[in-house]
Amino acid sequence: MNSKMELRSPKTTPILSPELWSHILRFLTPNDLLSVINTCLEWNELLQDRKKTFLFPLILPSIMQHVDVNTSLKFRKISKSAKLAVDKTLQSFYNSDDDNPYDIHYEESSSQQHLRNVVIKLCYRYEYPFSFLGSFLAKVFPDFTEISSSTNLFLLGHIQYTDEVPHECDSRTITMVNILPKFGHHVSSLRCHVRENRSSMSILPFSHFVSNLRKVPNLKRLEMGTIFDFNPLPNRVLRWLPTDAYDFPPLPKLVLLVVYCVFGEREGESAPKFVLEMLKKYSQQLTAFTCRASLFTLPSLNLEMLNTSFPNMKKFHLMATRFSRDSRFQLEISTALNKLSNVSWRLEKLHFEVIGSSHDVLNPGDVLSTINKFHQSLIHLNLGCQLEATDNDDEDNEYEAGNGHSYREMSKLKILITNPRNLKLNLVKRFLQENCHSLKEIHLPSNMGEFMMFREEGRWALEKIRSVEKVVFWNKTYIRDKLTNVKYTICRTDTKTSDGVVDST
Amino acid sequence: MALVRVISSDGAAFLVSQRLAKRSGKLKTEIETFRKSSDNSEAQPEIRIVTIRAEILRLVLQWLQQHQNDPVLPANQNEQDGRGDAEMGQSQWDRDFLAPMDLGIVMELILAANHLEVKGLLDITCKLVESKITGRTVDEIRTAFKLKSDFKGNEEEQTRLENRWCVEN
Numbered sequence: 001m002n003s004k005m006e007l008r009s010p011k012t013t014p015i016l017s018p019e020l021w022s023h024i025l026r027f028l029t030p031n032d033l034l035s036v037i038n039t040c041l042e043w044n045e046l047l048q049d050r051k052k053t054f055l056f057p058l059i060l061p062s063i064m065q066h067v068d069v070n071t072s073l074k075f076r077k078i079s080k081s082a083k084l085a086v087d088k089t090l091q092s093f094y095n096s097d098d099d100n101p102y103d104i105h106y107e108e109s110s111s112q113q114h115l116r117n118v119v120i121k122l123c124y125r126y127e128y129p130f131s132f133l134g135s136f137l138a139k140v141f142p143d144f145t146e147i148s149s150s151t152n153l154f155l156l157g158h159i160q161y162t163d164e165v166p167h168e169c170d171s172r173t174i175t176m177v178n179i180l181p182k183f184g185h186h187v188s189s190l191r192c193h194v195r196e197n198r199s200s201m202s203i204l205p206f207s208h209f210v211s212n213l214r215k216v217p218n219l220k221r222l223e224m225g226t227i228f229d230f231n232p233l234p235n236r237v238l239r240w241l242p243t244d245a246y247d248f249p250p251l252p253k254l255v256l257l258v259v260y261c262v263f264g265e266r267e268g269e270s271a272p273k274f275v276l277e278m279l280k281k282y283s284q285q286l287t288a289f290t291c292r293a294s295l296f297t298l299p300s301l302n303l304e305m306l307n308t309s310f311p312n313m314k315k316f317h318l319m320a321t322r323f324s325r326d327s328r329f330q331l332e333i334s335t336a337l338n339k340l341s342n343v344s345w346r347l348e349k350l351h352f353e354v355i356g357s358s359h360d361v362l363n364p365g366d367v368l369s370t371i372n373k374f375h376q377s378l379i380h381l382n383l384g385c386q387l388e389a390t391d392n393d394d395e396d397n398e399y400e401a402g403n404g405h406s407y408r409e410m411s412k413l414k415i416l417i418t419n420p421r422n423l424k425l426n427l428v429k430r431f432l433q434e435n436c437h438s439l440k441e442i443h444l445p446s447n448m449g450e451f452m453m454f455r456e457e458g459r460w461a462l463e464k465i466r467s468v469e470k471v472v473f474w475n476k477t478y479i480r481d482k483l484t485n486v487k488y489t490i491c492r493t494d495t496k497t498s499d500g501v502v503d504s505t
Numbered sequence: 506m507a508l509v510r511v512i513s514s515d516g517a518a519f520l521v522s523q524r525l526a527k528r529s530g531k532l533k534t535e536i537e538t539f540r541k542s543s544d545n546s547e548a549q550p551e552i553r554i555v556t557i558r559a560e561i562l563r564l565v566l567q568w569l570q571q572h573q574n575d576p577v578l579p580a581n582q583n584e585q586d587g588r589g590d591a592e593m594g595q596s597q598w599d600r601d602f603l604a605p606m607d608l609g610i611v612m613e614l615i616l617a618a619n620h621l622e623v624k625g626l627l628d629i630t631c632k633l634v635e636s637k638i639t640g641r642t643v644d645e646i647r648t649a650f651k652l653k654s655d656f657k658g659n660e661e662e663q664t665r666l667e668n669r670w671c672v673e674n
Contacts, residue, residue: 062627078652140666
C-alpha cells in the first residue's frame, strides 16, 4: 500500500495516515483485528503483515483437534496469547456441562475425541493426592505466597483431592488448606474421593468438604464419592460426619453434580442426610445429575421432591451396581425406574449404566416405559446395560407401555448408544421401529472379539428404521499392546464401510 | 433451481444454489430458519456472513462447488469413517487449490470453514497448518507465524515446568 495514501474508516472517522491507523490497531485484541480485516479491503491490506500473528491464537482451537498432546502443550510456550488460547480451549472442553467427561463420547467426531483424550490425559495430572500435586506446585512456584491470586495454578481449572488429612503446617507449605483460599476461584471442577477403609481418619477430608466448597465459588462441576464404592456395606464412610457439616455455601455456577456414594435405606444416618442436604441446596440450579440407584430408595426423595427440586434438569445418568445380593439391586433399580417414570423432568439426555454384571439385569418393558416418559424432549439415549431376554419377548405379544397405554413417539430422539445385545430383543426392535422415527445414529459398543457378532442387528437397524443414517460398531481391541477403540461404520448413503482407530489407552 | 444470496462482511453478494449452500452446516441452518419464518415459500433467502470477507467466502464457495457431489457428511462425520479423511481424501484438486495460498489466507479459511461448518475444508486447511508446525521447535514456529515471546520474568520457565508435569510419568 502506498504509505502516502490517506485512509478513511468506512464511514465516519476523520482521515488518518496508515501509520496512525496501524498504531491505533496495535491495541486491539485478535478477535477485534479479525473484525477489522473483514471490514474493507484497505484495512485488510493495512494488516496484511500482521495477519499470521493475530490469527494464530484464533486458529489454535481448530488445530488442537489435529495434533498430539505434546504439540498442544508446545503452543503454550510460544506467547502469552497462544498460552491463553490453549488453556481456554482445554478448559472449555473439559468444563462444558458434560456429565461424564472421562467416557468415550461416541457421537463426537474423531478430532473432537482426539482433543478429549488430550484433555483427559492432562486431567489425570491434577488428580493425585494433593500432597503429590503440592510438591509439583512447589517446584514450579518456589514461593507460592508471592504469586498473584490471578495466576491459575490448575491448567484445566480442575483438581481432585484424595484423602489428604489436614495437618499442622506453616503457611508456605502447599496444601489444600493453604492454596484454596487464594487460588480456589480458578477451580471450576472438583473431585473429592475418599479412600474407603476402616480408619475413621479417612473420613476427615469429607468433614472438611463443606469448608473447602466455600473456597471454590466458581465451581461448575462437583463430583464426590468413595474410591472403593463397590463395597456393598452402606454408610461406612459418611457415618461419622459431624452434624455441623451440612452448611453448604452458595455456588451459583454449579450445574453438574455427580454423587457416587452408596447408601442404605436408613435416612437418619449421616450419609443420606449429607447428600439430601446437598441436593436441597443445589438441586434447583442443576442441569445434569449422576447418582446411584440406591439414592432413590431414600423415602424423602419422593416424587414431589424430585419434581420440585430439579426444574432445570436436562441430563440424567443413573448408575446401578449389581452386587452378589441381587434382591437389594432389584429393589434399588425398580424403585429408581418407578420414580423416574413419574417425574416431570424434560430430559434431553438419559444414561442407564449397570456395573458389576454383563448379564441380563433390567426388564426391557420397565426400562422402555421409563424412557418413553421423556418422549417429548429426549435427544440422546445411552443404554449402557443389558436388558433381560424375557420369556414373553415375542413378536406377537401385546405392545404397550404399561397400564394399557401405548408407547408415544420419541419425536426428538436422535442418538442411541446401546449394548448391541439389546437389539436382539423383539420389544426393543419394535420400539425403535415404531416409535423412534427421528433416530439418526446408533452406536453399538462391544467387548473384545464380539465385534462381528452384531452385524446383522446393525443391518437390521439401517433397513428397518428409515431415519437412521449410520450405525457405528465400537470394539475394544489390542493394537501393538495398546487397548484401542476401533470403530466400523455402516451408512445409509452408500454401502461403504471402513475401519478406524479412535483412541489408544 | 432454488437459489440463496450469500453476502460477505464487506458487502459482496454471491448467488448460489441452495443445494450447494446446504453443504455448509451453518448455511443449511440459516436457510431452514428463513423457510420457517417466511410466508412466501418461493422467496429467495439472503444470508449475511458478517465474519467472512469476500475473498475468503469466494474460496469457500469454490471448494464447495468442487466437492458438491461428495457424499453428504453428517455434522460430526469424521475421517475415521473413511470419508472426508484429510489425507486419504485430499484430492489433487485440493492440493492445487491450497498450493498458491499465503499462510494468512489459509488461516482465514480455517476460521471461515469452522464458522460455516464445512468439515472437509476445515480438515484439509488444519492439516496444512499442522504440517508447518509438526516437528518444529518453538522458535521455528514463532518465525513461521511472525510471533514474539512476550513472557515476563519467570513466566516462560513456569510454563515449561507445567508442561513437563503434564507429560512426564
